[in-house]
Amino acid sequence: MIQMSKVTKRYGSDVVLQNADFHLETGDFAVLQGLSGSGKSSLLKLLYRETEADEGDIRFRQIPISQILKHVLRREIGVVFQAYRLIEQKTVFENIILAGRAVGTPMEEIEREAMRLLERVGLADKKTAFPNSLSGGQQQRVAIARALLNKPGLLLADEPTGNLDKETAADILQLLKELHEEENMTMLIVTHDELLLKQQHAKIWTIEDGRLHEQAFS
Template structure:
């Protein structure tokens, strides 16, 4: 689903990622850990094409990343951010629906899926509320629904519980695992939290000096 071979990313003369390899299979869940500055966020930004200009090969669902039109990448890949990235002037429903609008889906196509997801994550009664009217955990659930709207094959989560208290963080992770299994997608979760990693037996990767090492599942 995600296959990376010999990936190197430089900023000037400094290499942030060095000859990195990774294979994340369809339906697989994995954590990615590493110190600040180790290259975790750079890797994710390359995958969802926030940045470019790299050496090596990146394939998403068997297609070279640089050959995927942006709208097609948005269909194949969902992204969850630590800071939620919700639009304050839009309602819960509108924030979720936006993910379908940007890839050209019609309102009639978007509505049943958006409502289904919001019911599934426990926010079916809050469709018309605005982000500032929600708790942090609820805002992150909206971000999760938005990321899943286009039924992506891959879901990337960059510190998805970093702004949440420990109890809410575990609840959000449990929800992510359930949704990942229900939808059958590959999921890569970047986290600093040992608590999260220990709470779920899953493949665990460590970023060190711009490369990925496999750790045993906890």
């Protein structure tokens, strides 16, 4: 589904990725792990084009990612962040439907899918609530629903449990695993959580000194 070949990324004189090769096949459930500052978030940003590679080739469904219009890529790739990135002045429902508006989906379709996802993540009764009235786990569930609104083929999750307690983190990881299977999507999760690393059939990638290594399935 997505492939990086000989990719190098620099920030000034700091090389965060060096000659990196990486790939995900359609349907993969994968984990990316590494120390803080090792380049994990930079790799994700390259995949959803928040930043550009200095060298190398990145392809999504065999098309160079630089040739894909950004609004098309936003439909195809959903992103979940550690810090949730919800708009405090908008309700849960309004936060979710923004993702559909950004890519021009008809409003009737947006609202129908938003309600389906709210029910799936267990927050249908929070439709009109504001983010600051929710727990961290609930806010992350809203963020996941938002990321799935456009029915992406690939979901990227950048430390989605980093701000959560152990029990809530386990619930979120279980939800992501279930959604991977139910929604038939490819998923890459950046995490240090041992619970997820022990999941069966998870493809595990590690990053160290800007280089990527694929491990055998757990």
